[in-house]
Amino acid sequence: MSTPNKIIQIKVPCSSSNIGPGFDVLGVTLSLYLTLTIQILPKHSDLTNFNEYIELTYTGEGSSNVPLSISQNLITKTALFVLASNNINGFPSPMTINVNNEIPFGRGLGSSGAAVVAGVILGDVAGNLKLTKDRLLDYCLMIERHPDNVTAALMGGFVASYLRELDPKDIETPTIPHSETFEDGTTANEPAVKQKVLTVPNGIGHYIRLNWAKEIKAITLIPQFEVATATARSVLPHTYERQDVVFNLQRLAVLTTALSQSPPDADLIFQAMQDKVHQPYRMELIPGLSEILSSVNPKTDPGLLGICLSGAGPTILALAVDNFDLIADRITKVLKSKNDTQVIVKTLDIVDGGAQVIEL
Numbered sequence: 001m002s003t004p005n006k007i008i009q010i011k012v013p014c015s016s017s018n019i020g021p022g023f024d025v026l027g028v029t030l031s032l033y034l035t036l037t038i039q040i041l042p043k044h045s046d047l048t049n050f051n052e053y054i055e056l057t058y059t060g061e062g063s064s065n066v067p068l069s070i071s072q073n074l075i076t077k078t079a080l081f082v083l084a085s086n087n088i089n090g091f092p093s094p095m096t097i098n099v100n101n102e103i104p105f106g107r108g109l110g111s112s113g114a115a116v117v118a119g120v121i122l123g124d125v126a127g128n129l130k131l132t133k134d135r136l137l138d139y140c141l142m143i144e145r146h147p148d149n150v151t152a153a154l155m156g157g158f159v160a161s162y163l164r165e166l167d168p169k170d171i172e173t174p175t176i177p178h179s180e181t182f183e184d185g186t187t188a189n190e191p192a193v194k195q196k197v198l199t200v201p202n203g204i205g206h207y208i209r210l211n212w213a214k215e216i217k218a219i220t221l222i223p224q225f226e227v228a229t230a231t232a233r234s235v236l237p238h239t240y241e242r243q244d245v246v247f248n249l250q251r252l253a254v255l256t257t258a259l260s261q262s263p264p265d266a267d268l269i270f271q272a273m274q275d276k277v278h279q280p281y282r283m284e285l286i287p288g289l290s291e292i293l294s295s296v297n298p299k300t301d302p303g304l305l306g307i308c309l310s311g312a313g314p315t316i317l318a319l320a321v322d323n324f325d326l327i328a329d330r331i332t333k334v335l336k337s338k339n340d341t342q343v344i345v346k347t348l349d350i351v352d353g354g355a356q357v358i359e360l
């Protein structure tokens, strides 16, 4: 192999979204990473499209079943989409891309959001486009249409976001590498259909970083089965009763400040993490969720602040300041009593910084 012109690392954190009432709004970045190590190799011919000279390898989570074809892999097809949108047809240099992934697939820890962010940055780096972070977010949001995970993964920290409503013509093009959240029946593994130029609208996503009290840690309880986000969204109703919407709005407004206060008020946070918009409908997909939400609280388990589904599940997120192992054991017992599965427990830090590009 020839000596690389450049070696670059793209490091993207995982994220937990919703935090109870903030469905499709809140995301918090946690300390598990998707890391791409890229060697950009010298061009060895007059070619301008080096798609056949991209070597993609994986280690870690998902490595045994992720597609390695660049038109099917979510990271590389996202990069191809960014390049095509900037009039670049295919990867402009040969390269090796090694992906080391710590984020389990389909567990509610934002694996697809991290892959989309990594792919958008890969496209930016490969095409030497020098897009701003806000512009990178526009590209992410063309692909993953709920902003919570991608905004947290790109920007870092505890983030609230909303999406500008797009004109239907902005998303009708077949060049977008449809992710599972397009809700049109396509899946994350389907290839982008055509490479036709697409102008990505400006300023699709708007976000604000919120404060997070430094003593609050995230216990993640990760059952060893997947729930695809598309499935977890398909069980949600299309319309809601007014009292359920008001229930969530009231709690969401309180929660965004309650999580910033030091010392945290466990009772306030526990109540503010209740939800009536997504969790009740997802209980059928996650045996034990209903029992956990109704039986574990700051009185039964001192140190606990609140419990919710992480993203679309099945991971359970427990926010706590103390007694992490005891809280984890108690929730694990309930999950195991309802599922014939291993439960992996990871107590994670909240990560302040988002995706990074490091030149090695």
Ligand SMILES: Nc1ncnc2c1ncn2[C@@H]1O[C@H](COP(=O)(O)OP(=O)(O)OP(=O)(O)O)[C@@H](O)[C@H]1O
Pocket: 015, 017, 034, 062, 066, 073, 074, 075, 099, 101, 104, 105, 106, 107, 108, 109, 110, 111, 112, 113, 115, 149, 180, 188, 189, 227, 228, 229, 230, 310, 311, 312, 313
């Ligand atoms: N590192 C990756 N490389 C390639 N594809 C990935 C990667 N990470 C995720 N994916 C794709 O995304 C799918 C998982 O996306 P899905 O939205 O269902 O779950 P999630 O993002 O892990 O959970 P949530 O969105 O609830 O946080 C995987 O099955 C795979 O197709």
Ligand SMILES: N[C@@H](CCO)C(=O)O
Pocket: 017, 018, 023, 024, 025, 110, 146, 148, 149, 229, 232, 233, 278, 311, 312
């Ligand atoms: N807010 C999204 C996150 C999943 O990616 C959901 O709950 O469906």
